Amino acid sequence: DYGPFDNATQFRLLDHFYGRSDTHSLDALDDLISVVRSPGPSGSFAADDGWHQSAVDIPLPCTHAKYRSEGDAPKFTVTGVIHRRLLPLVKLAVQDPESHLKHVYHWLAHRRFWIPPSSRTAPASASTPTSSSSTSAPPEPIPPEPIRIYTDCYNSDAMLEAEAAIRKKPRVAEDPPDLEYAVLPLLLWSDATQLSNFGSASLWPIYLYFGNLSKYFRGRPTEFLAQHLAYIPRLPDALKDFYMATYGRSPSADDLKFCKRELFQQIWLLLLDADFMHAYEHGIVLTCGDGVVRRIFPRIFTYSADYPEKVLIAALRPLAYCLCPRCLTPKDRVSAAGTKSDERWRARKRQDTKALQAKILRARKNIFKGFSLTGKRVTTWLNAESLTPIQSAFSTRFLEHDVNFYDMLAPDLMHEFELGVWKGVFTHLMRMLAEKGDDTVEEFNSR
Template structure:
């Protein structure tokens, strides 16, 4: 029997020759351009449900789970401590002055990170419809159609002319009866002005609005040049029909409604590290000798090599300062006791606008937003995170008639315009709101916890004429800025090193400023000086 010799193992086929260019060099490796590499947004840093042992003190704090809507029992104790979260994929981490009881970032989904519209978004067709018929506030559909024609007509007739038109078509005649149309539903005599006024006073509430507006009035004292009289004896003019909402109404609506889900109750410092470590545990530091020194906000200072990230109101120094100044309540002993004190950052905005390209129709609305909401959330119209707060009134034409009737001369309206906006703000700053501003107000929030709420004004957005009215300074005076004493000749240095000096010379609402305002008012009423006189100009020029 012949035995075949062992065959050598077969060698693998040689790899194919890579394609080359005409020059004989190999082709370049194709890569996706860097500008098309879009990194997936990672979740924001989150506070872990339980804190680990402090490596510096060896103290093991009690576990404090994040509260939810299902567990509304208040925690037994919330110690005063700062908490540092683990960094996310971008190296961002948060430093809280104390462990938050509500963290909106803990429930963020991938759809929200990618901003994908979902079925939970509120659409217009999901809003509850009014119970009134569609033609409300008119008595029937015929009147509604006639008024719709008059309002939407491009070249409408006058009110009296439209009344004559309706009266003409309602005259009984054989032709009108033969076409089968019944016009008996239209009342006679038909008054267009009556139904226009009825539409203004009995209109339905806009969809989605639950709180009612208030109709207020303010009183203005009328000074006159050359008349010597105390301010208490000056004639009074009343401005009516000022529509406004109390400032506490939108606060309660946000805290007690679904908008609370995106509401940051505890401010924090957002920081970034060069290299993130996702396994880094939360660090809880208690008040003892071994903890590091804390800054003026009750949190550790920024470590070397780390960067402070400024992106939201709830991460600003002003918010941390306002929160650190709050008195925290003692540990709750009953379900009616507040679990913590929080700051509600009010953001007020106002801007007068024209309602038509021709004519004098205008409106001066005021809005309220909340800095506790992320800006990418509150800036979306579908979030419904902004609230109409007030409609500032203008001086009516009748004030000039009342002024001439009493003083027998024309009225300078510069002073009264300034008085009117401050009087309207006096309506908004009610006694209830002032008490909440000073002492806090207990509100049961959406998650079932009762919190002591302190409203604070962090932003008032307005154009320059409105800021001048609010700051009670002269428009484009010697120091035109409503926040500092920068001189008009130094405006060109804005943004330079010299401009930073203005931070040490800010306007302060102190006793000296208030005394100047009172002296200027006494000069107008008691001495009979004009607002533009040299005596008052010296006081208000700065």
């Protein structure tokens, strides 16, 4: 009995209104009622907004369990992968005629220069004036050299090279000669986030920005330009039960680590679907928000993440012999950072090749032949470059297009400097100041 209210909904609404806060207004209550009564899909991940719930399969390894191939191994299905399809997301953003930013997209790559003010003058002429009354003309200023500046993707060399590569390809036969070909730079981000100081509530979003919009627009939270792409789930506890039922023992820490890495790559294989890869190779004709019809070629320029996620993206072992996701500098050379020898080591960049894929494939075959994940039959193929027996989804999708996916793992200022190197250095400096005496930190603050 919810008297004097007719039902539980009325009781809970009024209980929320009167019992939770003394700052609620009647207008706020009316707004809440209108939301409750509104028709159509509910929830944050409605299908009408392009959200899907999918499932991915993870092969389960077990030492001494032999299979003819990886395809014959038992698979665990991870459900509840919430995501949006990448190509429809691109279409939605590019074609929006109501966007107030539709005329500020930079569709053509270019170089940008700054001409500094003239401050130097040419040397005076050595000729002698014919008359003492004549005055020499003022020296002409030397025009300063233009200085190239880099502000965004659309005035970078990477954008110019991507555009040049597209123009080298033969045009689609059906395209009219005046159809504009344009590159759409995609800037990816992901960051596993703890949602509370207490408890285990967490979120692992993947989102993207479009690089042909200025960073001054992308950096405004009020513009809502971050496009949420997917949410990566955790490995469910049911996996352990399934593993126990299949193999008669619990999965080891290495088994669970393999499954977590594999889950991440399978989700990216799901996102980089056949439709997106077709648009990547052949482009897609769209009427952009500014009314111009273009053939758009989406290109992934950067993937920004913290170090643990970068090694997950690149399928590397963290803090191993070659700990960098972009180069092959060994760990014992890290102390030489900033020296000339360090420059030579950094020049040894990681390269995604067919041979590298073959090494990983050989290691995976041995895993599903029953060899241990940490045994020599597996690690022999991987340790030299700190690889894991995981095939990166970006390698699977982009190697055939001559893309070295390691190059897209851009340095992240926030994670690698502000919350990493600089934070550690600053903390150490504060400790040194504190050791000098009680007033040194206060003196530092006052300065």
